[in-house]
Amino acid sequence: MGSLPNLESPLQTSRISTVVPATPRGEENSAYNLNYMDLLMKLHYIRSIYIFNSESVQNLSISDLKTPMFPLLDLYSHVSGRVRVSESGRAFIKCNDAGVRIVESHCDKTVGEWLDENEYSLDGLVHDHVLGPDLAFSPLVFVKFTYFKCGGLSVGLSWAHILGDAFSAFKFITKWSHILSGQAPPKSLHMPNLTKPQFLSNYDSHNNNPISIKRATIIGGYWLNPNDSYVATHTFHITSKQLQHLVTSYTYSKSTNINKKYFEIISAMIWKCIAQIKGDFGHKVVTICTTNFSNRVENEFPTNGLVLSKIDTNLSPKEVDILELVKLIVEKKINENYVLEKLVEEGEGKDDFIVYGAKLTFVDLEEADFYGVKINGQKPILANCDFHGVGDQGVVLVLPGLEDDDGNNGRMITISLPQQELDQLKCKLAKDWGI
Missing domain, CATH: 3.30.559.10 (Chloramphenicol acetyltransferase-like domain)
Structure with a gap:
């Protein structure tokens, strides 16, 4: 879990491309400021997979799968950005339309053969990425489409935790599937009603070093x-x-x-x-x-x-x-x-x-909403999630x-x-x- 990225399994061949927002921001590049919880999570990554049988994904090309990403990224503009570090040393995201990476992969096994050998493992079905060492060229999100020999498909998401928690990651890939099915994307996203953390009376103020994290x-x-x-x-x-x-x-x-x-x-x-x-x-x-x-x-x-x-x-x-x-x-x-x-x-x-x-x-x-991802109205036959950087x-x-x-x-x-x-x-x- 703490190793640096390993490229592809010998069972697979891959091609990587980039998808950017449908509407270019031009010179309107802005900075997305990361809050304290975002910065706490900077060394963690959320990975999820959704495996569909061949009946669910008949006649869907890689172009069909990539197309919904363009309007989706209009909503999630900072997801297409890149991390920068200010002169003070604090990280932020520059919303520069650099895009997310799409990985197209082919596996010489059927879905059944893969599951028999790998059970619920995400390894090989999610692109193993981390940010760095050159942050300006490190995508925050990878989406990997793996075609199996039987015609089945795996959708694998790798999501930098600084963007949001697992609930946010699941919602992102669910919105992609909604647009794929023909639903119009929402006009905007609502800012969550997050309250500022309050000091609790039952906390020991004389020993306020948090023990739930470590440097x-x-x-x-x-x-x-x-x-x-x-x-x-x-x-x-x-x-x-x-x-x-x-x-x-x-x-x-x-x-x-x-x-x-x-x-x-x-x-x-x-x-x-x-x-x-x-x-x-x-x-x-x-x-x-x-x-x-x-x-x-x-x-x-x-x-x-x-x-x-x-x-x-x-x-x-x-x-x-x-x-x-x-x-x-x-x-x-x-x-x-x-x-x-x-x-x-x-x-x-x-x-x-x-x-x-x-x-x-x-x-x-x-x-x-782990099973909100559907293709042609069908739920995945298997979905799973793990965290990288544990x-x-x-x-x-x-x-x-x-x-x-x-x-x-x-x-x-x-x-x-x-x-x-x-x-x-x-x-x-x-x-x-x-x-």
Whole structure:
């Protein structure tokens, strides 16, 4: 996860082109100022894939797929820009219509063969890009179209996190699919209703160094943190029946007044499993990453509307009941956004930080419109997301799953951890939970 970009898999051949906004800005180049949360996320990247069967994409050429990008980028003008650094050292985006990159790739396997070999992995289906070392020539977004031997298609998005969070990335590629289907793009995007972080009375003002992030050192001008160990990624699919079994057999069978979501229960289960694997070194400090979903609106301008909270407990996660960990996640997390903003602004936006994986990080994406991407009215047969640039403590993404045969949704759990820990977690989840 922390390595520099690797070019293409030997199974594929690729061609790269550029798409710019349909309406040139000419001399109207403007600067898009990055806020503190954008700058916190500068070393992270959001990657997602959407795989469609051949029936969904019949007769669609690469030209058909690229055409919706032109009007889409009229809305997302800063997405076509390039990062610059001011004399003060603070980064911003110059809206200069430099464009996003389109990658056309061909794979000599069928969709079925690919999935049999790679399961839910994004590797090879998303262009592996990072910003730098020459920021003036580093695109902020890559969209990769991979044609399979059977006629199926994968749409892979690589999105620099400074542009916005995963909700924003998903909305961007969903808007592309809407325009592809013939819908007119909205006339404008709405600025989100994001409130300024407030100082919380339950925060320890005498010890206001945030623990949900850590400082990073970038190497060779690449905006990517080097890891101390190899961080691998694996996705677990939990069906709706498995979710119900998890809830009813363990947590809901015990009396509690907590209004639980699947996110809290899944996070507690995985937190406990990882703590048991690590033994006495199990995580007593974790980061919970959420968003105020009620403030998110349709046709929203991309933003990093995240809430980063810490949980610092004296309990031993490997020993306590899962319900106790659920209570910690629901009741005891402390919002660190105020001190994070203060830290970034005091450094004038020049410092580099790791957020995902600075501590073991749980990211709630349950309410994301993950399957809004449709081609010819058809949903993808598989969709997945992971984060690039994850620190050594790892990250857990809780995503909605596709509908099961009974019409209910399970969950996709994408986990990035050091390889040995991830291998042990796979065995433990299979043995203890049948996942």
